[in-house]
Every structure is written in C-alpha cells, then in structure tokens.
Amino acid sequence: MTVIEARGLRKTFGTNIALDGVDLRVEEGRILGIIGPNGAGKSTALNAILGLTVYHGELKVLGRNPWLERDQLMRDVSFIADVAVLPRWLRVSQALDYVAGVHPRFDRAKAEGFLDKTTIPHASKVRVLSKGMVTQLHLALVMAIDAKLLVLDEPTLGLDLLYRKQFYDSLLNDFYDRSRTIVVTTHQVEDVEHVLTDLMFIQRGRIVLDCSMEEFESRYQEVTVNPEKVPSARALKPMHERQVLGRSILLFDRVDRQQLAALGDVRTPSIADLFVATLGDKPGDKSHQAQGVAR
C-alpha cells in the first residue's frame, strides 16, 4: 500500500521556494530518512504531509487530502514536530487523559507502561521536566497510538547521545512493525544510519537522492586509494574526493567493486559521507549533483 504519494508538490514563501516540484512515494512498512541542509524544505514537506501548511500540487496521505482532512487523517498518523511543542502547563497525567479522551486509537496502558520505564512523575508539569524527559513523554504518547504513519521532524534535536540512542531503540523495538511507516528528518545522520530502509536527500526544495538502503549499499563505494593509484582512480570519475591524514578517499557511484578493490580499501560510505559528497561542496554546481546522484 502506498502511504504517501506526492506529485509536483510546490510551496513558496514570498520569493523563497521551499518545495520545487517534489515527487514522492512512500510505501507501507518503510522507514524513510529525509536528510538535507537547513532550509532545504524538509519541514515544509512534512508540514504539507501533515496538513499543517497549504501547498500546490497533488498529495495523498493514506488516501486522504491532508489539508482538507487533517483531523480525520490524524487518527492514523502521529507526529512529533520537535522537542519543544508539549505545552509547558500540561501535567503528565493530563496529557494521558487528553490523548485518551480524543484519540480512538490510543492505548493508555501502553503509554503508562512506557512512562514507568522512565523517571517521569505523573503529577509533574512539562515545565519542570528536562528536555530529554519531554521527548520521552512525547514518544510515550505517540508510540501508544496505533498509527499507520509516524512522522518525526528533528525529534532528537538538542538531546544528548544517550537519549538519542534510547529514542531510536524504543522506536524500533516498541513501535515499528512492518505494517507501520516512519518518516524522519534529522541532522544527526549517524543516529538513524542503521534504522532507515530508505534514504532521501533534499536540497533547495528538490529531491536530489531517493533510494533504498539496499540500493545505497550496492551503488556507493568509498575507496581509500593507495597514493600511487590516485590517477587511475580519478579516471573512474569519482563523485567526490577528500583527503584524510594525507590519503585520498574517493567516493564512487556504480563502479564495479572488483575494479575498485584493486585501488585500495573499499567500504560502504556512511550517509554523512554521501551527504557531503552530494551536497557539501560546490553548492552552486548543479551539473555536479546531476552527475553524482541521477537515478
């Protein structure tokens, strides 16, 4: 089943183009990471999917128009916008009461189970909780909702490593099953590296990379090239080259692994490496991106 389907999604703020004709298709059971620089249009795309912002183009989420049917859609979709949106005056017990009151698919016992694993007291207000605790609370609320689609926009922003790790661990262990779909944006790429099933890079309102992680692993290879082989490696048209401790590391797209093995140590690049290779340098050079990541 297709969970999200967008065609020609556009959104402008004055003269600033936030989304420039985005086509997007997310199937059930995927965990899609949307990675991009600040202001690339990630949040705008998510807001459009959640019915929080008006847009041009076609967009269906679980078969519904999110702008016109947000309240209906939210029975099957949950989202965490970022850590700061739980109102500060709300008590933990009130948050449970309210969500249980308005959400037909909320399992209060489950949420309380999650909270019992934390040190959050039920009587306290959000204002006295630490940033990490607020995220734990929000995650407990959201994971207890039997949603088909979970959208996370920078869910772990400003959290320390421990909380971040915990966040994704519980997401995978206690929420995700293959009938659920998760879309996440984050700058902390290394946190989600081993969580994602699909990867998308977005820049200046356009999708510049869209592939599954299997495809990612089979397409991209990073070679620490032996110094004497650098010229022949360059002849294979690497999409990116960087120097680390005096050695050249070249990143290749769709080049035969055997061929690369002769040049030096071959491994799968990290998402961060590919991100830098794709978007990092020569920000104005469109042809470079086209060459590097055209599908």
Next chain:
Amino acid sequence: MNMQSNAMPESSVPARAAAPAAMAETRPLYWSVRRELWENRSLYFAPGIFAAVYLLGYLTSLIWMPHGMREFWMPHSMREMPTLAPADQRIELAMPYSHATMLLMLIAFIVGIFYCLDALHGERRDRSVLFWKSLPVSDLTTVLSKASMPLVVLPLIVLAIAVTLHSIMRTLTLAILAVTGVGAATLWNRLPLFQMELVLLYSLAVVALWHAPVYCWLLLVSGWARRATFLWAVLPPLMLAVAENIAFHTAFLGSLLHDRLFGFSGAAFDLKDKSGVAIDPHFIPLAQLAPARFLSSPSVWVGLVVAAIFLAAAVRLRRYREPI
C-alpha cells in the same frame, strides 16, 4: 539495514482492526473544554478568589465594623429595618447579594476578554499548536471549545460561585443574628434568594448572547495577530469610531460599540415597572424580565450572525496560521 530482527510481533495488527472506528463526536469537544480549564485556571480562580474576599469582607463587617460602616454590607441596622416599606426592605436586604453578583459578572467579563485574546494566540506562540494539531481534533471543535468558555462555561462558573456565596452569606447572617439576638431572623425570609438566582441565570444567558460577537471578535484577533492582540482588538474599532466622528460629526459606530457592550440591560429587562417608576437594579422582580422582547430584538440576532461569521473566520485562521 535489515529491519526484520527489530520488527514487532504481528499480534498488534488484529488489535488495530478492532480499534473503534468512530468516536462520539462530542468526546473531543468535551475533552477540549476540559483542556481549556486545565490551562486557564484563572477562569475559576479569579471569580473564586473574589468570592472568598467578598465573603471575608462581609463577615468582618457583620462582626467588627462600627455601626455606621455596616451600611454597605448589611445596610440599615436591623433595628431600623422594620420602619421601611416592605419593597424597600427587600432592596436593602438584597443589596450585598446583588453587589456580589454584579462584581462577579464584571470579573467574568474581564477574565473572558483576556482568555479570548490568548486562546488562539498562546498556542501559536509556544508552538504547542503543533501538538494539538497532531491529534484527531478538528479546528472547528477546537475553536468551538474555546468560544464556549466565555459563552457557556464562565457563566456557569459565575452562577455556581454566586449561589454558593449567597447561601454562605445568608447562613452566616442568620447565625450572627441568632447569637446577637437582634431578632430580625424572620425578616430574612423576606429575601427571595431563589428568585434572585433565577434573575441571575437569566442575566447570565442574556449577557452571553449579547456579548457573543465581542468574544468572537477577540477570538478572531487572537487567531490572526502575531503580537499585541489587545491593541489589535481594541484600537481599530476605536479609531474607526473616532474617524467617523471627525469626518461626519456622527457617532454611529461609537454608539454601536457602546450599545454592544452595555445595551443588554435595556434589551432584556423592563427598566420601569407598571406605574412607570424606574426599578432598583439591586432587586429586579421576575415580572421585569423581558425574554420575549429580548429574543425578538434584531440586535440580538444580528449580533449572533456577526458572532458566527467571526467564529467561522477564526476556524479558518486556525487552519492557515502557523506557529509564530
């Protein structure tokens, strides 16, 4: 990259299918109203604290105040009371009770104004609107729940507090009179408290209907303005009224605004009795209520239509406006 090892058991899938497909439409509204009460405790604390202070003052006056200063709280000492005509006795007796009621209604009006100005602004300011919008509650339900606070909930709070305050005042007075042996206890039966509460209920309903466009305008501004909601709500109508006055030497808009704020008493009550004598606002007999005239007054219905338009605009704004 392989998610299978982390996948949840499939047992949750049947549970999902069994989840209730529909929830009674009123449940989100009910919980949204409770949510407003959690957030805005001033809605009941302000009139509640006022009632406590009033009661304390009343009690003090009964016990400690020098004779002359009792006038306000327990006017005309009990000894003088029998010399007054029965109608005047009633007004004198009713005075501390109706003062309390009037002040409570004034406080509710002020609390309602500030509540409305913040209702759709605060949630955008602290970005919590993103949390509320992540739940299956429509913008219509949310705005209706917020509009119901000044129009329904606050009047009910005033009624409850006034009735409680009045009965405590009456009980205390009877007790003190019994102890001091002034012997006027029977006189207190002349105070038709139940009738006064009926008039209060009628007044609250009338004022809510009359002020509905005011509150809905404030809600609209709070959903629209990025900052300084009070100024946006008050200054434009005021400036238009002043401009009209300067330009045309008329006061159409000014009198319209004045009437909308204070005109309910003339519309909802017969301010003169059968013999043409102006009634004392401290005790309004049931015969002076004019519900039929009020409900057939075009002002009321035009006001309600305007209120509905403001509300519809506020619902639309809640969908379009993003966090500040």
